[in-house]
Amino acid sequence: AQSVTQPDIHITVSEGASLELRCNYSYGATPYLFWYVQSPGQGLQLLLKYFSGDTLVQGIKGFEAEFKRSQSSFNLRKPSVHWSDAAEYFCAFNFGNEKLTFGTGTRLTIIP
């Protein structure tokens, strides 16, 4: 069965530190891959997406993600976080049916 896993429910990072949020999937082929961010009281905003080509993709707000087929992973990274990055982050996959399957989300807290 197809599934998406975000193993970290909550991560706390110091402002200025680097960040990596993990996301794994289970599927027999390469899905279409997305990362979204949800700020408090708001809907989800697309950060980046990957379908093919260069496995390192750049997104908005200084985020990037790397697709690793061998590990079935699509981890989100940022070299230096800002207090405004505090939010909940969701990876989502399209397994070829124009529907998104979401992970359960990772809540990011930034400490000064």
Next chain:
Amino acid sequence: DADVTQTPRNRITKTGKRIMLECSQTKGHDRMYWYRQDPGLGLRLIYYSFDVKDINKGEISDGYSVSRQAQAKFSLSLESAIPNQTALYFCATSASGWDQPQHFGDGTRLSIL
């Protein structure tokens, strides 16, 4: 103005009441979706529509119904609300194609007492 607008933004109601949540979009997209978000569960798909004449159940459609009144409008109804339908509800739209991202409204926070 927002591209995907949900009304109301907040609603408190009682068990057994009929409730309608509305979604309208100005993006010209064919695809529209309704999700509910619960803490620790992420977003789960309730219903989706690929065009005005196409309605499909998602993974958690029981207790819900939808209506696609026009390309730009997709409403979600709870015929007889129950407390475990208390959640944050999102509408989303996308253009056709597997590589198209979904665009989300700001959500409706629904509380059923």
